[in-house]
Amino acid sequence: MSLELDPLLFGEIDPPQRLLMGPGPVNAHPRVLRAMSADLLGQFDPEMTGYMEQVMALYRPIFGTRNRWTMLVDGTARAGIEAALVSLVRPGDTVLVVNFGRFGLLLTEILQRIGARIETVEAPWGEVVPLEAISDAIARTAPRLVATIHGDTSTTMAQPLDGFGALCRAAGALSYVDATATIGGMELAADRWDVDVVTGGLQKCLGGPSGSAPITISEAAAEQIFARRHTEAGIRMAGLVDGQGPRIGSNYFDLAMIMDYWSEKRLNHHTEATSMLYAARECARVALAEGLATRYDRHARAGRAMTAGLRAMGLTVFGDDAHRMTNVTGAHIPEGIDGEAVRRTMREAFEIEIGTAFGPLQGKVWRLGAMGYNAMRHKVLITLGALEASLRMAGFALPLGEAVPAAMAAWTDRPVQDERA
The missing domain is CATH 3.90.1150.10 (Aspartate Aminotransferase, domain 1)
Incomplete structure (x- = not known):
C-alpha cells in the first residue's frame, strides 16, 4: 500500500513577507536571523560557554541589574515565567498577584497548578493597580511572593514599578515581574526597583524570534531557590516522599539546576538551544549598540x-x-x-x-x-x-x-x- 504525500510537504518553506504590527511576535532584526545561521557548537565547548558568559554580561544592563544570575531559560517567554514561579513557590505558599489583564490571569493559572494560595489585587482592564492598593494587599495577605506583569499587551497598560520591590522587601516577601512585552522597549530597572526576579522574551521589543527567555535573579531569590533544593534533598534522604513535601514540580524548569548549568559547575541539565542563544546574544548586542x-x-x-x-x-x-x-x-x-x-x-x-x-x-x-x-x-x-x-x-x-x-x-x-x- 503506497502512502501518498502532499507535494507541498517537499517544498521549501516560503512564508509571506508580512509586516507584523500586532502585539507580538514582530519581524526579527536581520542581524538576529543571520546570527542564528551560525554553526552549532557542543554545549561544553569553551567557545560555547564563552558565548554563555557574554550573554550574561549583555543582559545585565538590559535588565538594569548587576545580578550574577542573569541568563536564559530555553523556551518561549512563558518558560521563563513558569521557571520563576515553580522554583520560588511551594504548595500552600501565599502569593499576591497584581492583576490588570489577561497575563495577570496567566500567573494565577500557573500558581493554581503549583498549589499556591492565591490572593489578588486588581484593576479594571485599561487601568493599572495603584501602589497604595498593592501596599494594602500585602499588609492584608502577608504573601511569600508578590507577582506582577510590567506591560500587559492584552490591555496595553504598563504597571508602574518604582517602589514596588521596596514594598515587598519591607514585608519580607520576594517580588517577581514578567517583562516579556517591555524588555528592550521600555526601561527595566531591576536593581533600582529592588525586584527579585524579572523574566522576558525575545519576540517583542528585542526584535528576535520566540524561543528564549532572558531572566535575572537577585541574591535573595537565589538563596531561597538553592535553600529549597537542599530542603528537598533532605526530605528525600529521610524517606519523606509522600507527596506532602515542598518538592519542585518540574525538572526542566528547576532554576536551581539551570543556574548550576550556567555556573562554573556546568551541570549537564539539558542541551543548550545553541541557535536561540546566538539570537538572544545578537538581540542584546543590537539593543546596546543603539543605546x-x-x-x-x-x-x-x-x-x-x-x-x-x-x-x-x-x-x-x-x-x-x-x-x-x-x-x-x-x-x-x-x-x-x-x-x-x-x-x-x-x-x-x-x-x-x-x-x-x-x-x-x-x-x-x-x-x-x-x-x-x-x-x-x-x-x-x-x-x-x-x-x-x-x-x-x-x-x-x-x-x-x-x-x-x-x-x-x-x-x-x-x-x-x-x-x-
Whole structure:
C-alpha cells in the first residue's frame, strides 16, 4: 500500500513577507536571523560557554541589574515565567498577584497548578493597580511572593514599578515581574526597583524570534531557590516522599539546576538551544549598540505616532493614557464594523498583521504594535495608511488623509508643514 504525500510537504518553506504590527511576535532584526545561521557548537565547548558568559554580561544592563544570575531559560517567554514561579513557590505558599489583564490571569493559572494560595489585587482592564492598593494587599495577605506583569499587551497598560520591590522587601516577601512585552522597549530597572526576579522574551521589543527567555535573579531569590533544593534533598534522604513535601514540580524548569548549568559547575541539565542563544546574544548586542535611552525614545515615538494616527482617523484609543505601554496601542473597533474582516483585508491586501483582543475586549478592540525592528516611523505610517484604506473598504466613514500627517507630527514632536501652503 503506497502512502501518498502532499507535494507541498517537499517544498521549501516560503512564508509571506508580512509586516507584523500586532502585539507580538514582530519581524526579527536581520542581524538576529543571520546570527542564528551560525554553526552549532557542543554545549561544553569553551567557545560555547564563552558565548554563555557574554550573554550574561549583555543582559545585565538590559535588565538594569548587576545580578550574577542573569541568563536564559530555553523556551518561549512563558518558560521563563513558569521557571520563576515553580522554583520560588511551594504548595500552600501565599502569593499576591497584581492583576490588570489577561497575563495577570496567566500567573494565577500557573500558581493554581503549583498549589499556591492565591490572593489578588486588581484593576479594571485599561487601568493599572495603584501602589497604595498593592501596599494594602500585602499588609492584608502577608504573601511569600508578590507577582506582577510590567506591560500587559492584552490591555496595553504598563504597571508602574518604582517602589514596588521596596514594598515587598519591607514585608519580607520576594517580588517577581514578567517583562516579556517591555524588555528592550521600555526601561527595566531591576536593581533600582529592588525586584527579585524579572523574566522576558525575545519576540517583542528585542526584535528576535520566540524561543528564549532572558531572566535575572537577585541574591535573595537565589538563596531561597538553592535553600529549597537542599530542603528537598533532605526530605528525600529521610524517606519523606509522600507527596506532602515542598518538592519542585518540574525538572526542566528547576532554576536551581539551570543556574548550576550556567555556573562554573556546568551541570549537564539539558542541551543548550545553541541557535536561540546566538539570537538572544545578537538581540542584546543590537539593543546596546543603539543605546538603551535612544531605543526607549524610539519606542515612545512609535507609540505616540500610532496613537495620534488612530485618533486622527476617528478611532477611540483604549485605556488610560497616563499608563499606556509605548509599544502596543489598543483601538476600539467602530460600531457596525466587522473587526476580523478588517484584519483580513490588512493581511490579504497589504500583508500587514494587526492583533485582535482577549476576554472582555474580544471583538471590541484591535491591538497595534510598533516594537523592536518594527518601531520605525515608516512602518507605523504604512500601517496607518493600510488601516485607513481597509476601514474605508469596510464602509466606515473617516477623514481621509489625516492619520499619516498626525502620526508624523507626533513622531517629530512638531506639526508637519503642508507643502501646498
